[in-house]
Amino acid sequence: MSKTIIITGGAGFIGSHVVRLFVSKYPEYKIINLDVLTYAGNLENLRDIENAPNYLFEKVNILNSDALENVFQEYKPDSIIHLAAESHVDRSILSPLDFVYTNVVGTVNLLNTSKKFWEKDYSGKLFYHVSTDEVYGALGETGFFTEETSYDPHSPYSASKASSDHFVRAYYDTYRMPVVVSNCSNNYGPNHFPEKLIPLFINNVINKNHFLFMAMDSIPVTGFL
Ligand SMILES: NC(=O)c1ccc[n+]([C@@H]2O[C@H](COP(=O)([O-])OP(=O)(O)OC[C@H]3O[C@@H](n4cnc5c(N)ncnc54)[C@H](O)[C@@H]3O)[C@@H](O)[C@H]2O)c1
Secondary structure, eight states: OOOEEEEETTTSHHHHHHHHHHHHHOTTSEEEEEEOOOTTOOGGGGGGGTTOTTEEEEEOOTTOHHHHHHHHHHHOOSEEEEOOSOOOHHHHHHOHHHHIIIIIIHHHHHHHHHHHHHTTOOTTOEEEEEEEGGGGOOOOSSOOOOTTSOOOOOSHHHHHHHHHHHHHHHHHHHHOOOEEEEEEOOOOSTTOOTTSHHHHHHHHHHTTOSSSOEEETTEEEOOOO
16 A cells, blocks of 8 residues: 655654665655754765655755645645654753754644644544653663653753653544654664764764763763763
């Protein structure tokens, strides 16, 4: 069965792996990578699949509801996999509003556009929201989180992701939009942006830096995942 799936944030670290997986595994699906290409987005991450016949890239900001509507009008997506976000904890401490705009307002924009195009018939539709386990706060030395764990965010980043999770759940409760929220733990691997902990440490070891600090875009980065 053919489907059209929009993957937001597809030029970022995790998104680029998700895009590649879907483009390769489901040649009968049309995969639209929707990304505004912030400092964290890099189309080099997708060079190997950029000419695949089932892959398209749209440079769109999720804060721009007109542009989102144009994309929905053109491609009539069946599903959204929503990864676009401001994702770096240190940056959220320096600039919380950017996180409110992208992670909260951007997500609500995307929900509204999906609702507008899908609400006559939600069958076969899915809004899959990728969130983080950081919405549950800090884990003790033992134990684990479940979907029943109370939300307890502590950074502007996790507070913005928690807020977006609540909106996604509210669109199910209020409008019966089919949604899934997943709250994964830290990821690492190829294409990880070098401000994050593991690539930061590896780069510092390779370059024999004595301090695990570095400045990127004038922001001191201390190495949160
Ligand atoms: N990296 C992790 O370990 C981790 C863990 C748990 C959850 N997550 C979640 O997974 C998702 C992806 O994380 P990541 O590490 O790949 O992030 P990332 O920062 O590497 O990529 C984010 C992508 O979103 C795009 N983007 C940002 N603002 C946008 C906007 N306004 N409009 C359109 N595109 C925009 C960026 O250009 C970039 O390509 C995020 O929602 C994050 O909260 C990540």
